Amino acid sequence: MPISNADLQELAKVSLDEYLRNMPVDQIATERPLLKKLMAGRKTFLGAKQNVVENIRKDYGSNFAWAYGEDAVSFNKRNTTEQAAFPWRRAVDGLYLDYDRLFGNGIKVREGDRGAFKLEQNEKVQLLNLLDEQMESLKEGFMKKLDLELHRNGTQDTDAVAGLDALVATAPATGVIGGLDGATATYWRNNAQTGISTATAGTLAQAMEQNWRKCIKNGGSPDFILAGGDFIDAYRKEITITNNAESGRVKTVDAGVGSGVSTGMYFKGVEIIWDPQFEELQTLETAVVNWNKRCYFLNTKHLKYRDDDMDIVTPVRPHDTLAMYAMVNLRMALSTSRRNAQAVLAIA
Numbered sequence: 001m002p003i004s005n006a007d008l009q010e011l012a013k014v015s016l017d018e019y020l021r022n023m024p025v026d027q028i029a030t031e032r033p034l035l036k037k038l039m040a041g042r043k044t045f046l047g048a049k050q051n052v053v054e055n056i057r058k059d060y061g062s063n064f065a066w067a068y069g070e071d072a073v074s075f076n077k078r079n080t081t082e083q084a085a086f087p088w089r090r091a092v093d094g095l096y097l098d099y100d101r102l103f104g105n106g107i108k109v110r111e112g113d114r115g116a117f118k119l120e121q122n123e124k125v126q127l128l129n130l131l132d133e134q135m136e137s138l139k140e141g142f143m144k145k146l147d148l149e150l151h152r153n154g155t156q157d158t159d160a161v162a163g164l165d166a167l168v169a170t171a172p173a174t175g176v177i178g179g180l181d182g183a184t185a186t187y188w189r190n191n192a193q194t195g196i197s198t199a200t201a202g203t204l205a206q207a208m209e210q211n212w213r214k215c216i217k218n219g220g221s222p223d224f225i226l227a228g229g230d231f232i233d234a235y236r237k238e239i240t241i242t243n244n245a246e247s248g249r250v251k252t253v254d255a256g257v258g259s260g261v262s263t264g265m266y267f268k269g270v271e272i273i274w275d276p277q278f279e280e281l282q283t284l285e286t287a288v289v290n291w292n293k294r295c296y297f298l299n300t301k302h303l304k305y306r307d308d309d310m311d312i313v314t315p316v317r318p319h320d321t322l323a324m325y326a327m328v329n330l331r332m333a334l335s336t337s338r339r340n341a342q343a344v345l346a347i348a
Helices: 005-020 035-040 099-104 121-151 203-217 229-238 276-284
Strands: 049-056 081-087 089-098 191-196 224-227 262-267 271-276 294-298 303-307 311-313 323-336 343-347
Touching: 005 121, 005 276, 005 311, 035 121, 035 203, 035 224, 035 303, 081 323, 089 121, 089 294, 099 323, 121 276, 121 323, 191 203, 203 229, 203 294, 203 343, 224 229, 229 262, 229 271, 229 294, 229 343
Parallel strands: 191 343, 224 271
Antiparallel strands: 049 081, 089 323, 224 294, 262 271, 294 343, 303 323, 311 323
């Protein structure tokens, strides 16, 4: 038995909705640690003409002075705030399933109203299996690409958002972020130290300590540490593990710590998370600072991801193409309210 085009579109939309329904918080794989962390603090984006605006305080404008008796008091007009504007962008992904492919799987699509045709049970099962594979691939492909793009600096496409590589830059005094120029606005620079030598034990830990204090000075302790494989391997060598043997008792020794992307290694009580995307980024682009050698101290209180929820669209097929179309649509923005509370480090 055939199925109508209208029923096919409805079935595709229901199938895709089932995959995406809880995705913004619950369905993110742990192999995408940056996206998972951003989604955990996700804010609903209600719309804006062009930008998401962060109100920031650039100075206190203090006119503090000592005085005694009839000493004159100085007064000043204060300009202590600034606005950082981050453009929102729209991310899309879509697929189509041509009728001939469906026909090859035993499903015939006919033009007609909903309910005009009805599939046999075995045909419906076969169609749902085919749609499940397509929708799963669409969802996973979209989220993998979104996670990758949220790492990058936004120069890869005119419509891309500025991601982690821009907001927490390896060269923070260069470039305009959120409409503010790091070359002149010294308060609008994240902490950065690259080329850290690992030849001498303790050098890496000392650099981490110094940059951690800089972050605390400007906005509180970082709560999320993200690093590449080379940096993690170097940090592991900084740690000395002492094992006190007890005679007469059987022991097991495991050189591996952690599980999955959780390394089991900590700094200041915050676990260092390995980000597999760093490896892909290193092969995708020619980065001045190797992604695998980087480590980010992030304060997510000052780093926000916003979106307007995933929209599922089933476009009407073109007049000259026999196919079913499905699309996901997401408007989103990534912003920071305090760059100097973040840090990026990299080993040589």
